[in-house]
Amino acid sequence: xxxxxxxxxxxxxxxxxxxxxxxxxxxxxxxxxxxxxxxxxxxxxxxxxxxxxxxxxxxxxxxxxxxxxxxxxxxxxxxxxxxxxxxxxxxxxxxxxxxxxxxxxxxxxxxxxxxxxxxxxxxxxxxxxxxxxxxxxxxxxxxxxxxxxxxxxxxxxxxxxxxxxxxxxxxxxxxxxxxxxxxxxxxxxxxxxxxxxxxxxxxxxxxxxxxxxxxxxxxxxxxxxxxxxxxxxxxxxxxxxxxxxxxxxxxxxxxxxxxxxxxxxxxxxxxxxxxxxxxxxxxxxxxxxxxxxxxxxxxxxxxxx
Ligand SMILES: Cc1cc2nc3c(=O)[nH]c(=O)nc-3n(C[C@H](O)[C@H](O)[C@H](O)COP(=O)(O)OP(=O)(O)OC[C@H]3O[C@@H](n4cnc5c(N)ncnc54)[C@H](O)[C@@H]3O)c2cc1C
Numbered sequence: 001x002x003x004x005x006x007x008x009x010x011x012x013x014x015x016x017x018x019x020x021x022x023x024x025x026x027x028x029x030x031x032x033x034x035x036x037x038x039x040x041x042x043x044x045x046x047x048x049x050x051x052x053x054x055x056x057x058x059x060x061x062x063x064x065x066x067x068x069x070x071x072x073x074x075x076x077x078x079x080x081x082x083x084x085x086x087x088x089x090x091x092x093x094x095x096x097x098x099x100x101x102x103x104x105x106x107x108x109x110x111x112x113x114x115x116x117x118x119x120x121x122x123x124x125x126x127x128x129x130x131x132x133x134x135x136x137x138x139x140x141x142x143x144x145x146x147x148x149x150x151x152x153x154x155x156x157x158x159x160x161x162x163x164x165x166x167x168x169x170x171x172x173x174x175x176x177x178x179x180x181x182x183x184x185x186x187x188x189x190x191x192x193x194x195x196x197x198x199x200x201x202x203x204x205x206x207x208x209x210x211x212x213x214x215x216x217x218x219x220x221x222x223x224x225x226x227x228x229x230x231x232x233x234x235x236x237x238x239x240x241x242x243x244x245x246x247x248x249x250x251x252x253x254x255x256x257x258x259x260x261x262x263x264x265x266x267x268x269x270x271x272x273x274x275x276x277x278x279x280x281x282x283x284x285x286x287x288x289x290x291x292x293x294x295x296x297x298x299x300x301x302x303x304x305x
Contacts, residue, residue: 004034006034006077007031007033007104007106008034008108009102009108010033010212011037012112013036013037013038013039013042013078014043015046015065016110016205016207017208018035019206019207020108020208020212021074023209023215025074026209027217031105032075033074034102035077036079037081037082039135040081041080042065042078045064045201046132049133049136050158050161053137054141054144055165083096084096091103092107108211108212113132145169146171148172149174150173151173152173152175152176155179155181156183159175164232164233168233200226200228203224206226207222225241235276237275238275238278238282240273240289241272241273243262247266247271249262250300255277258276260277261276261305262276263300265295265297268294269292271289273285273288275304288303
């Protein structure tokens with residue numbers, strides 16, 4: 001027999017899980033909610049783990065998605081530090097690794113992703129960190145000081161950002177990655193009318209909330225167009241839509257390779273927009289993509305600044 005009964009159970013205490021709580025509460029003020037997460041922290045934002053925390057722009061206490069009061073006021077039970085080890089859909093139960101069972105009316109799996117582990121000898125040696133969690137940050141932050149050196153394996157956006165963070169803290173960094181350029185595979189997905197895999201912050205925020213609303217009966221399609229962002233030293237960008245190297249591009253630089261907007265076109269229509277050091281224009285970019293008008297690159301000059 002399950003020990004506890006909840007109208008909604010969310011497995012995964014990340015951004016999608018925390019956003020699902022908001023979605024549920026938008027639709028259902030009182031149904032009982034249990035959020036189970038295996039980390040020992042309240043749900044927090046991960047992007048600062050490779051950026052602001054290293055640059056003194058944020059402290060650990062400032063990266064929480066919500067403080068504890070929010071969950072108390074929303075009447076949400078938190079079970080942190082709890083690993084879910086099994087689900088029995090027929091019985092509508094989940095089981096924790098410690099052997100507790102919980103009965104659910106609706107269940108959301110918001111368990112996120114994990115870094116790919118290297119399958120080479122020695123890949124589990126001490127001193128190797130597969131970087132994803134706040135505990136990883138807390139563990140390596142104290143060792144990452146001037147005079148130390150670090151090897152970063154992987155040249156995607158997290159590898160590149162963490163290398164920049166080390167460098168900013170005067171740690172000597174060497175990077176190893178198989179692609180010809182940094183962030184070569186940062187934009188692998190295809191948007192607009194196709195299936196796509198998106199692993200970015202804004203998607204977790206909005207898709208999590210939508211999942212919560214739909215658990216509570218909203219029945220709405222998820223049509224949101226997420227954006228993503230990254231910061232490397234003084235260079236930051238936000239991008240939305242299909243930003244694939246296969247598309248025709250038009251770069252409208254205000255300052256060459258530093259400040260400007262890159263448009264990605266297919267059949268003369270804007271499919272994606274990447275804004276480099278140009279901020280708060282994501283909505284304008286979404287509107288341009290949605291309009292789907294045929295344009296020439298010259299029509300686009302100055303459209304987003
Ligand atoms: C260092 C770093 C920097 C990033 N920077 C950016 C950025 O600049 N821009 C951007 O767009 N995105 C960025 N991201 C990606 C962004 O953080 C993710 O898109 C977001 O965290 C996804 O949220 P999620 O809730 O889906 O998954 P997660 O954040 O992975 O959360 C899932 C949670 O579920 C828990 N869990 C998993 N299995 C179980 C289980 N069996 N039982 C209980 N709990 C479980 C996990 O431990 C985790 O706490 C970054 C990610 C990292 C790691």
